[in-house]
Amino acid sequence: MASRLPLDRDALRPPPAPGLGRGFSLAIVAHVLLVMALSFGVSWRSKPVPALEAELWSAVPKAAAPKEQLPTDNQPEPPKPEPKPEPPKPQEPTPQEVQAQRDADIAIAKAKERKQKEEQAQREADEKRKLEQQKKDEADKKERDRKLKEEQAKKDDAAKDKAEKAKAEKARKDAEARAEAQRQENIRRIQGMAGASGGPTSTGNALKSSGPSANYAGRIKARVRPNIIYNDPGGPSNPEAEVEVRAGPDGTIVARKIVKSSGLPDFDNAVLRALDKTEILPRDTDGTVPRVMIITFRPRE
Structure with missing residues (x-):
């Protein structure tokens, strides 16, 4: 027959753990023993230390000397200490x-x-x-x-x-x-x-007094100048080279040479090569070409 639960207990509440009361009792006993041990340890250290007193009669303890004993007839005299030998005197050095x-x-x-x-x-x-x-x-x-x-x-x-x-x-x-x-x-x-055919006082060197036209020299330079191949290094000076040119009746150049150098050998040679390349000089306005001419050329014209 099943036992009935008390009326004041909830049917859904879990039952108490077994041995709870025994553990609580052991904890109380352990605490009581701990308090007794602490009380005993404090009590035996709290006893007063007895005080001691002392009197000092001498800073360093000394022993008393033996009492003097007078010699008697029956007692022998104490032996006398032997005298210490004197150190030898230093000898005087010899001469x-x-x-x-x-x-x-x-x-x-x-x-x-x-x-x-x-x-x-x-x-x-x-x-x-x-x-x-x-x-x-x-x-x-x-x-x-x-x-x-x-x-x-x-x-x-x-x-x-x-x-x-x-x-x-x-x-x-x-x-x-x-x-x-x-x-x-x-x-x-x-x-x-x-x-x-000039007069006695004439200073010219041509056969006739009449010379080339005023712009003939410019025409010759215009014909020769494009054939001059020269790299001008520049500078303040612009020297001139005088060239003697000999031509035939039809203007063909038959000879040329430098009569006055410009001081620039490369430029002088360039002028001579340009004349060789030109080959034929233009005719003057009268249809003639001078046989001998002195033409000047400059690097910068």
Whole structure:
């Protein structure tokens, strides 16, 4: 037959855990034992320490000396301490020892003096060698400087001689060019005088007094100039080259040469090549072409 539950208990509430009361009792007992142990530990440490007192009669304890005992007839006398032997007195040195010590002192003094002299001589020798080395170094430096100056002077003289030679060579070439130009001028004048028709006071060199037209030289330059191939380096100067041109009756160029150089060999050669390429000169307004002409050309025209 099933047991009935009490009326005051909820049917859905879980039952209490078994042994709860026993565990609660053991916890109370453990706490009581812990309180008793703590009380015992405090009580035995709280007892007062007894105080002690002491009197000091001496800073360091000393023992008393034995009582003096007087000698009696029956008692033997105590043995007396034996006297200590006196140390031997130092013996006076003999005259030989004194003389030997004196000689030794003299020898030491002489050796010391000799060593000082040797050291002094060594120092003087070192100073002398040092001064000689300094003098030698100075002499070597002066000799090197002298050689450098001589080499520089030789270089300067060589450069000066080279410049003077170049100047003299240029002056010689200029003089030769002027002489050649004068010679050619004289030849042209002589050639012109052979068949000249001018008066006695005439200074020309043509067969007739009439010359080319005013713009004929410009026409020749206009024909030759496009054939000149030259790279002008530029500069402030614009030198001129004078060219002697000989032509046939029909204007064909039969000869040409530089009578006065411009100082630019490349430009002079370029002018000569341009004349060779031109081949034929234009006729003047009267239909003629001069047999000999002096034409000037400049790099920048």
